[in-house]
Amino acid sequence: MQVAIPLYPRFTALDAVGPYTVLAFAPGWTVTFVAATPGPVIDDKGGLSITATASFEDLPRPDVLLVPGGPGTVAAAGDEKLLSWIRAAHQHTRWTTSVCSGSFVLGAAGVLAGQKATSHWGWADRLPAVGAEHIKQRVVIDGKIVTAAGVSSGIDMALILLAEAQDAETARTVQLAIEYDPQPPFDAGNPHTAPAARREAALSLIF
């Protein structure tokens, strides 16, 4: 199974690397970071750059397309080279997916029209602007479009994709390999139960 993760400046690192690690651990899966031009691409915090090893032309027909989010989504949603690659690749994918605000890049490419989808809680209310219906779930599957909520939710999405594409036992094995038995020290990650003041503070860290 060939997975392509397009990178663009100011993506959020964990959006891309969570699913990358899950899927790259699966036997027979290859995950490739792509960009208009191969080379390092810098994240939203300026401290991390991941090298795209292939151009869009190098990988026109991935089985899975996975678009990460981040504040750079706004510019990426106007990048016609990225959008036309997504549009063409989407015709042939088994799944077209996103994490976080990556759903708005899919939306700008026109592939979310009439679809159920999700995004980071700070962005999700705007999904109707790209023709999508916002479903308040961590991972939303609507046909071959699979979208995940904010940043860390890409790990859960990748395990779900793996179980669907391969089998549940492979997904469980990868989950064990990466010791994904989460024990967050606080119960603070759910935006629907978070106090308004904390939501404001969290948004100020993102934009």
Add this chain to the structure above:
Amino acid sequence: MQVAIPLYPRFTALDAVGPYTVLAFAPGWTVTFVAATPGPVIDDKGGLSITATASFEDLPRPDVLLVPGGPGTVAAAGDEKLLSWIRAAHQHTRWTTSVCSGSFVLGAAGVLAGQKATSHWGWADRLPAVGAEHIKQRVVIDGKIVTAAGVSSGIDMALILLAEAQDAETARTVQLAIEYDPQPPFDAGNPHTAPAARREAALSLIF
């Protein structure tokens, strides 16, 4: 707060990028990837390279040292340049930390002698070989040495560090910003309850 994450060939991507993302979201925290020589460093699956932007000499006194794991740990534990940087930096850190098999790099540097620690479940039994006592917890804090279990546990460790160094509200705010409200599709990440056959299969994905 200045955090240094040393990279070495065949590190596991999520070990480094989970804590990176948590800590880089915190106001006033700077996270830098370091290596003997700045430049891209390739991960264990060969699909991802992150650029180290500083050399060991550039960052002799980070507040927090965070060593990721991966199959490259074996070679890294014999890399005297890395080990001597860790030894010297550890004298001045607020915390010296590791994720996954990164604890064996700390061990090889001599800083785990007499300490309580943990590691990836596939490696943890060998902790006494570096003088450490294995504690079966996801995150083990023993003075200024903080060690986390396998791969994904670095996210939990980073939130704990943030709460200790700054305050719980900042950690909760970052947790909300990255929407860390984990919902794994399976209850399969705990090695102590996993069937033996799946443990074997998971180990075959790692080594």
